Amino acid sequence: MSKPYVMGVDIGGTNTVFGIVDARGHVVASDSIKTLKHTDFDSYIEELHAEMERLIKANDAEDQIQGIGIGAPNANYYTGEIQNPPNLPWGDVIPLAEKMSKAFGGIPVAITNDANAAALGEMTYGAARGLRDFIMITLGTGVGSGIVINGQLVYGHDGFAGELGHIVVKRNNGRMCGCGRTGCLEAYCSATGVARTAREFIELRSEPSKLRDIPVEEITSKHVYDAAVAGDKMAKEIFEYTAKILGDALADMVAFSSPQAIILFGGLAKSGDLLLKPLREEFEKALMPIFKGKCKILVSELKEADAAVLGASALGWEAKYRYEG
């Protein structure tokens, strides 16, 4: 029999990336389309399907695709729908699994949100291989999470478990969060949260900093990183501030599911010891005595360019939904 493949698809607000993946987690080929070129979902699926078929043909992989796994914002594993996505223009309830399976003549499709897909990818091909209890935290524009307990991804009764970017870390006077509440972890420990911290530090403190040379509304977490690498004291303190809040929050998560490891993924996770050193210290300090020294903080081992597709593809191996219309 010819080699089995799955396809992984990552639907982001800007690009939709898709790839053919083999059982060892090797991305055989990948490509992308612009997500927002289409204001109509059917025409989006039409282009995506055509481009995916083209990639399959170009790699002589017809009849070898076992299933398709898709990561997308607010994607519900149980219903196969994207529900109330914040950054997509195709309506409140988008029947993604159905339309995709139909386009491919009934191929099995499974969907979940991007952070869950990242956790599956890490468990199947990355730093979480062999781990049965871990939590994936994605530190990007927002903060997402995928929780694995006893070797299984936690979906919750409605498919929306694992919103750890929205546990509340500041009960009073917390920052506004995109979810409509205040004080969420995401408002502090995402890339945008770090930029907000930088703006607050610049306004509320008086010491000199390279960050003051940048127009305050233009500051990004990348500026903070570059300044810290160059030895800027305030920039380093911004990472320490972020690490304290994140470390405290991760310690609460350990009290929930007592994982073997917490795995960080995304832009901020690549800050190296600027973030990791204070984070590991604050985390250990914050843990209940019974959990101290038992849970590692690791960084994803997946190449960022491949990670989204790999994560989504991991879901393809177990996809069960088929359009039978």
Place this chain on the structure above:
Amino acid sequence: MSKPYVMGVDIGGTNTVFGIVDARGHVVASDSIKTLKHTDFDSYIEELHAEMERLIKANDAEDQIQGIGIGAPNANYYTGEIQNPPNLPWGDVIPLAEKMSKAFGGIPVAITNDANAAALGEMTYGAARGLRDFIMITLGTGVGSGIVINGQLVYGHDGFAGELGHIVVKRNNGRMCGCGRTGCLEAYCSATGVARTAREFIELRSEPSKLRDIPVEEITSKHVYDAAVAGDKMAKEIFEYTAKILGDALADMVAFSSPQAIILFGGLAKSGDLLLKPLREEFEKALMPIFKGKCKILVSELKEADAAVLGASALGWEAKYRYEG
């Protein structure tokens, strides 16, 4: 074949209660011994075994006991040991499952902590029948928890998952907690936490209250309950304060595992609408929009006198560890 039974054992700091339970959750017979009569663990097990055998004989249940489930503080499901129990005098590592199975000639034994046992009892016989995703919160002297995801109790990689009494609800100037840290949920929302709130309110506020008639160090949550029932305004506000902190914490738990229900058990859970009404309001208010209206707060349906034994017994049905000498 004769009717199958299990035995449930609940080891508390004062009493050890044990009972014979049938498959429908009926406690056929039960009895108890004093836990702390024995400073030596072997002599404790000897008396407990003798009394359990006596109960079995008295009920003609020889050869019908399929297994023994035990709930005990800091009991580790994986190792069968009680580890570093705060209130038991038998050492740091107590081989409970081994000694119990040995005493009974190799009968299967399973152990877990009391809150996990309560969750199993509720799932097997109580308010959580048919639920696959719920969280049990025990509001007693402390705050404990048992988490069920996808129909399975969450033990974590080390057997100690579900310490939700020790998520931090006050990051600054939090109350001292028995775990050695500050600001834990348990320091506010246990029976003792409510009494501490009463003492703070009495000292920091000036309005009249029946609670001022009680010597301040003697105030218990029962006094607060009685005063609130009698219409005392400050006592009612103590429940509202407790409900706000608990509701916020429960909302964070929902962001983790998205359960269908949170089930409350223990003394404070019996406060009725004094606690439940403001709790449900604060909880709904605190939830992320995506979770609003989806998760019920319920009260345990198990009779308190039977609940500990029933919960432990539920573990007996699936007990696998046998002492093989």
